[in-house]
Amino acid sequence: xxxxxxxxxxxxxxxxxxxxxxxxxxGAQRGWSGWMAVGEPAATAQFLLIALSFGAITHAxxxxxxSLQLVYANSHTDKPMLYKVTGVxxxxxxxxxxxxxxxxxxxxxxxxxxxALPPSLRARVLSVQGLIGAAFLAFIxxxxxxxxxxxxxxxxxxxLNPLLQDPGLAFHPPFLYLGYVGxxxxxxxxxxxxxxxxxDAAWARWVRPWTLAAWIxxxxxxxxxxxxxxxxxxxxxxxxxxxxxxxxxxxxxxxxALLHSAIVVEKxxxxxxxxxxxxxxxxxxxLIGTFLVRSGVITSVHSFANDPERGVFILAILAVFVGGALxxxxxxxxxxxxxxxxxxxxxxxxxxxxxILLAVSALIVFTGTIWPLVAEMVWARKLSVxxxxxxxxxxxxxxxxxIILPIGAMxxxxxxxxxxxxxxxxxxxxxxxxxxxxxxxxxxxxxxLALVSTGLGTWIVAGSAADLWVRAGRTPAxxxxxxxxxxxxxxxxxxxxxxxxxxxxxxxxxxxDIRVAQEGAPFEVAGYTITLDKVEQVDGPNxxxxxxxxxxxxxxxxxxxxxxxxxxxxxxxxxxxEADIDNGFWRDIYLVIGDPQEGGGWAVRTYIKPFASWIWxxxxxxxxGGFLSLTDRRYRVAAGARKAAPxxxxxxx
Amino acid sequence: xxxxxxSLALVLALAVPALAVQPDEVLPDPALEARAREIGQVxxxxxxxxxxxxxxxxxxxxxxxxxxxxxxxxxxxxxxxIDYVTDRYGEYVLFExxxxxxxxxxxxxGPAAFVxxxxxxxxxxxxxxxxxxxxxxxxLSPEEQKRLSELMDGN
Numbered sequence: 001x002x003x004x005x006x007x008x009x010x011x012x013x014x015x016x017x018x019x020x021x022x023x024x025x026x027g028a029q030r031g032w033s034g035w036m037a038v039g040e041p042a043a044t045a046q047f048l049l050i051a052l053s054f055g056a057i058t059h060a061x062x063x064x065x066x067s068l069q070l071v072y073a074n075s076h077t078d079k080p081m082l083y084k085v086t087g088v089x090x091x092x093x094x095x096x097x098x099x100x101x102x103x104x105x106x107x108x109x110x111x112x113x114x115x116a117l118p119p120s121l122r123a124r125v126l127s128v129q130g131l132i133g134a135a136f137l138a139f140i141x142x143x144x145x146x147x148x149x150x151x152x153x154x155x156x157x158x159x160l161n162p163l164l165q166d167p168g169l170a171f172h173p174p175f176l177y178l179g180y181v182g183x184x185x186x187x188x189x190x191x192x193x194x195x196x197x198x199x200d201a202a203w204a205r206w207v208r209p210w211t212l213a214a215w216i217x218x219x220x221x222x223x224x225x226x227x228x229x230x231x232x233x234x235x236x237x238x239x240x241x242x243x244x245x246x247x248x249x250x251x252x253x254x255x256x257a258l259l260h261s262a263i264v265v266e267k268x269x270x271x272x273x274x275x276x277x278x279x280x281x282x283x284x285x286x287l288i289g290t291f292l293v294r295s296g297v298i299t300s301v302h303s304f305a306n307d308p309e310r311g312v313f314i315l316a317i318l319a320v321f322v323g324g325a326l327x328x329x330x331x332x333x334x335x336x337x338x339x340x341x342x343x344x345x346x347x348x349x350x351x352x353x354x355x356i357l358l359a360v361s362a363l364i365v366f367t368g369t370i371w372p373l374v375a376e377m378v379w380a381r382k383l384s385v386x387x388x389x390x391x392x393x394x395x396x397x398x399x400x401x402x403i404i405l406p407i408g409a410m411x412x413x414x415x416x417x418x419x420x421x422x423x424x425x426x427x428x429x430x431x432x433x434x435x436x437x438x439x440x441x442x443x444x445x446x447x448x449l450a451l452v453s454t455g456l457g458t459w460i461v462a463g464s465a466a467d468l469w470v471r472a473g474r475t476p477a478x479x480x481x482x483x484x485x486x487x488x489x490x491x492x493x494x495x496x497x498x499x500x501x502x503x504x505x506x507x508x509x510x511x512x513d514i515r516v517a518q519e520g521a522p523f524e525v526a527g528y529t530i531t532l533d534k535v536e537q538v539d540g541p542n543x544x545x546x547x548x549x550x551x552x553x554x555x556x557x558x559x560x561x562x563x564x565x566x567x568x569x570x571x572x573x574x575x576x577x578e579a580d581i582d583n584g585f586w587r588d589i590y591l592v593i594g595d596p597q598e599g600g601g602w603a604v605r606t607y608i609k610p611f612a613s614w615i616w617x618x619x620x621x622x623x624x625g626g627f628l629s630l631t632d633r634r635y636r637v638a639a640g641a642r643k644a645a646p647x648x649x650x651x652x653x
Numbered sequence: 654x655x656x657x658x659x660s661l662a663l664v665l666a667l668a669v670p671a672l673a674v675q676p677d678e679v680l681p682d683p684a685l686e687a688r689a690r691e692i693g694q695v696x697x698x699x700x701x702x703x704x705x706x707x708x709x710x711x712x713x714x715x716x717x718x719x720x721x722x723x724x725x726x727x728x729x730x731x732x733x734x735i736d737y738v739t740d741r742y743g744e745y746v747l748f749e750x751x752x753x754x755x756x757x758x759x760x761x762x763g764p765a766a767f768v769x770x771x772x773x774x775x776x777x778x779x780x781x782x783x784x785x786x787x788x789x790x791x792x793l794s795p796e797e798q799k800r801l802s803e804l805m806d807g808n
Contacts, residue, residue, distance in 0.1 A: 235673055235708055242703050270781060343782050352778065356770040364763035371750075371759045379755050384697045386705070386748030393763055512690075516676045594675070603676050 003068055006056025007147035010097075013049035013104070014137040016042055020107075020130030024123035028195075036119050039126030043111040046133060047104040054088075054101050057146050061088050067153035070094065070146045076159035076571055078542040086169040087160045092294060092310075093146035095173060099290075100136050102174075102181045106210075107133060110185065117206060124192035125185075132184050135317045143310045159542065159571035168228030176221030176248060180286040182214025183251055186258060187283035190276045191325050194332045199272045204265035207279065209635050211262065215255040216626040222248050223619035234577035236590050236607050238506075238615060241390040246369045247289030250362045254282035257358035260351050268340035268348055268413065273333040274355070280329060284322040285362070291318055292369070343415045350408030357401045364393050402456040402500060406463025409493060410470065424470050428462035439505065453504020460497030464490040485632040492625025495618045502614025509610040516597045517604040522553075525606045528589065529553045535593065535602060543567045545578075548593040548602065552582065564593040588612040673708050678715070680722055689722050692734055696721070697746045705748065717742075 020042035027035025057070070061084050066072045074091045075084060089095040107129040114122045140146070189207040193199045225248070230238045239245065258278040264271040291314045342348040368385045375381040406428060411421045436455030468490045472478040513525040522531040533549040546566045552559045562580035569576070582589040587610045594603030674693070680686040693707035698714040706714040706721075717738065724734045739747060750756045793801060 233708075237708065240703070338781065341781055342778075344778050348781070349774075349778055352774050356767065356774060360763055360767045360770060363766050367759055367762045371756075375750075375755060381755070382743065382745045383750045383756070384703075384745055384748055385750060385759070386695075386697060386703065388695045388749040389759075392749070393760070397763070397767070514674055514676050514679055597676070 002056050002059050003065065003147045003149070006053040006060075007145070009049045009052040009056070010137065010147070011141060013046050013053065013100075014134060014141055016046045016049060017104075017130045017134035017137055020046060021127050021134055023127075024130075025127035028120040028123040028127070031120075033119065036123035039123050039130070040111040042130065043104070043107040043126050046130070047101075047108040050097070050101045050104045050137075054097050057094060057097060058085060058088050061085065064157065065153075066155070066157050067149055068146075069148045069150050072150060072154050072157045074160050075157040076542065077156055078571075079159060079165070080541050082167070082170065083160055083165045087164070089173050090160055090164045090169055093140070093144045095177075096136070096140050096144055096294075097146055098174065099177050099181060100133060100140065102177050103129070103133050103136065103184060106182060106185050110188075110210075114206075121192055121196060121203075124195050125188045128188035128191045129184065132188070132321065135320070139310070139313050139317065143313050159569065162543065162567065162569040162572055162574050162576045163232060165542075165569075166228065166232055168224065168232065172221060172224040172228055174221075175217050175224055179214050179216075179218025179221050179255075180248075180251060180289065182210065182217055183255060183283040183286050185210035185214065186255075186279040187321075187325070190279035191328065194276065194325075194328045197332055197335050199265065199276060199336050201266050201269055204262045204275070205634070208259065208262045208266065209630055211255055211258050211279070211282075212626050212630050215252070215259055216623045216630070218248065218252045218255060219619055219623045219626065222252060223616050223623075226619075227616050230612070231579055231581055232576075234579050234592050235605070236510075236579070236588075236609055236612075238503075238612075241368075241387045243369050244289070244293050246365045246390075247285070247292045250285040250365050250369075251282050251289065253358045253362040253365070254278055254285055257355045257362075258282050260354050260358075264340075264348055264351050268342065270338040270340035270342070270348060271352070271355075272336040272338060273329075276333065276336070277329060278355070278359075280322065280325045284318070284325075285366075287314070287318045287321065288366075291315060340414075342413065345411070345416045345418055347408070347411050347413045347416070350404065350411050353404060354401065354408060357397050361394055361397045361401075364397070365390070368393065398500075399452065399456065402460055402496075405460055405493060405496075406467070409463065409489065410467050424466050425463055428459055428466050431462045432456070432459035447508040449504050450508035453500050453508070457497040457499075457501030457504070460500065461494045464494040464497070467493075483632055483634075484628045485634070488625045488627070488629025488632065490625070491628055492622045495621030495623075495625055497618070498614050498621055499618030502611045502616075502618055505611040506609055506615065511608040513606040515604060515606075516599075516601040518601040526608045527554060528559070528606075528608070530591070530604075530606060532602065532604060535596075538565075540567065542571065543569045546593065546596075548591075548604075550580075550591055550593075550604070552589055552591075560589065562589070562591045564591045566593050566595075583613050585613065586610065673710065674718060675715070678718055678722065680726070685722070685725050688731060689718070689725055692721050692725075692731055693718060695735070695748050696738060697748050699742055699746055717746075 020039055023042070024036050024039035027033070027038065057068075059065075060068050060071050061075055062081070064071065064075060064077050064084070066075075070091060070093050074087050074094075079087065083090075087094075089098040107126060110122070110125055110129060114125070117125070186207055189203070189210070193203055222245075225245070226238045229240070230236055258275065261271050261275040261278055265275050291311065294310055294314060340348065368390055371385050372383055375383050406425055407418075407421055410425065411418075432455045435458035436451050439454035440451045468479060468482065468486065471482055471486050511526045513523075515523060517523060517530075517532040519532050519534060522529050524530075529552070531551045531553070533551060535546050535548045538545045538547045544567070548564050548566075550562050550564070552562065560582040562582060564580040565578040567576045567578060568574070577592055577594075579590055579592045581591075587608055590607040590609055590612075592605040592607075594605065596602055674690075680689060690707060694705050696706045696717060698704050698706050698709035698711050698717070700711050700713055701709050704714075706717045720738065721734055724737055729737065735747070744751060750759065752760055
């Protein structure tokens with residue numbers, strides 16, 4: 001009964017979303033305030049209805065209602081409660097429901113906190129947001145109904161894929177969706193602005209916090225996914241250039257570009273039509289990501305549901321929204337006139353360069369991702385594009401970006417002299433060269449990668465510090481009184497530097513050892529003495545495990561004791577490896593237990609991964625920087641401006 | 654959620670719970686083994702969904718790993734080994750496609766877009782440099798002026 005209520009609420013939500021997308025739009029065109037005002041309660045109602053529906057499916061998972069097909073296919077009574085709940089979005093239908101729930105949440109937030117927006121803009125934003133919601137609700141209701149009942153309820157379920165039975169599932173998809181879907185707000189604002197024919201500094205100020213929030217969530221979501229892969233998959237890779245990972249990287253790159261170009265619109269009223277285009281494309285790539293994961297056109301390890309019917313439906317949604325928005329853009333972009341005047345050497349130019357580099361990187365990721373598909377369709381060539389290609393094609397642009405970042409971050413608006421900017425950066429440059437030299441001499445392989453990444457990372461971090469120092473007028477007391485936006489900017493930039501150092505040093509200096517270890521016989525890896533003490537057979541709630549105990553010592557002192565596991569899940573007939581990791585500031589010690597060997601002993605893999613934690617620490621610092629910027633005073637003031645009398649409409653530009 | 658669902662299908666199909674490179678495959682000569690690992694990173698497992706042969710659990714990947722090591726021991730260079738495997742399994746096993754024919758589009762799309770974008774940006778920026786200063790907008794209306802002073806006083 002609860003499931004049927006959930007299904008009914010979902011259909012009702014679709015109806016409400018249709019109302020939300022049509023009525024306020026007509027109201028805004030005709031200037032009928034009553035019709036425009038429909039958007040707000042509709043957005044709230046849509047969110048509540050989807051929340052109800054989501055609650056109903058969660059209830060079915062928690063109570064193990066196997067009469068529902070979805071629960072039967074993805075759950076089991078022995079599964080721990082955490083994974084019963086997170087299993088709701090560990091499948092295609094449930095994750096789509098989470099997708100629209102978050103979409104409706106963003107729409108509702110625009111209704112609740114958008115009081116300061118001009119009523120017509122707000123009505124149009126809510127209308128576009130409602131239209132996206134309606135499209136995806138229709139997709140769920142017509143092709144991916146999570147509430148399908150089975151004629152006869154089976155005795156027990158088929159359990160969730162063991163690799164997904166991990167706390168990572170609790171956080172990675174929700175954060176990723178908050179990011180993907182958050183970009184829909186930038187899209188809605190862009191389309192609303194195109195319909196209005198008006199983009200100005202105020203528009204940029206409204207759209208930027210939404211983009212920033214989406215970018216923060218996307219950063220955390222990608223970092224969590226990468227960290228999950230690192231510890232779960234048993235060989236400690238952190239990025240695989242898999243199509244679905246690429247699908248999250250492309251919107252991230254474009255959102256980062258959008259954040260920067262929106263600053264130019266806000267401060268200098270230039271780059272308007274480019275910013276609108278970025279806003280459309282950032283969400284467009286989110287939709288492409290959804291299409292890639294769920295249609296099966298590109299073989300990916302993430303493939304959720306390879307159903308052509310669903311693929312065609314999503315492709316139609318993609319075509320309508322991106323195609324429609326781009327058509328509108330083509331018709332209206334000419335009306336966006338730039339105002340700011342600036343010279344070649346200026347902050348504006350530096351931000352243009354930032355946008356070019358990020359957009360070209362996104363384009364490279366995109367071409368590489370769809371190339372196998374294109375080559376097969378057009379030239380019948382079956383080929384693969386993977387990590388070696390992306391590493392070579394993508395890295396040069398990131399290197400250029402890293403080189404110009406500290407300079408671009410400090411260069412003044414309008415008109416600048418380069419030598420004046422570079423002088424305060426001299427200490428950062430010296431420090432970067434010294435760090436690069438140090439990495440070069442310490443790194444056993446003397447790889448270029450270690451040299452370059454350490455140098456660039458240090459350059460960015462030290463350059464960010466120099467930026468803060470100059471902004472504070474070289475007075476320590478003023479540092480804390482700087483606007484949070486300044487702190488946010490430098491923190492986020494420094495986070496990127498930390499991540500660059502981590503990636504470079506990990507890839508350059510990783511040590512790997514694969515061997516058969518006998519119980520009680522110590523072996524040496526890179527100065528660490530490792531002893532396999534014992535392997536015990538242990539029963540988990542829904543799995544059997546070979547639990548190893550390994551001692552890691554250095555110079556006779558115990559560093560840590562690790563317990564890697566090899567689990568077997570009987571319901572899914574599937575083994576998983578659970579690596580155990582000693583996370584350190586300078587290095588991770590990563591141990592994996594394999595199979596028992598015929599001649600006695602166990603296969604043991606040891607990895608020493610230098611600076612691994614820096615990768616994710618850098619991502620967290622980036623997200624923290626975004627958060628600091630989000631709490632800047634000018635946004636809080638803008639939020640407080642809701643009480644203000646409605647502003648006079650200035651004529652369209 | 655990397656490699657998650659995929660591994661399920663794969664492991665169920667093959668039911669061989671062996672993971673990646675096994676101890677018995679490792680060559681005694683560390684230099685040769687290091688080359689084998691480098692080659693293993695650029696060859697794709699033919700039956701998997703995007704894993705290289707070093708990471709893959711599939712039986713065919715194990716065969717390929719052994720084949721690569723066999724060729725290396727026989728004295729092949731790295732590119733000879735890769736060509737040997739490509740001749741037998743097709744272009745599909747290369748993670749970095751061959752630089753010929755239509756694939757050149759793939760290789761030059763990024764750099765070409767970069768150059769075009771730089772030219773476009775140069776033209777745009779030159780335009781902005783020479784653009785006339787825009788006329789200043791209409792003065793604030795009385796309400797806006799009032800709101801502005803409220804905001805300024807409020808802090």
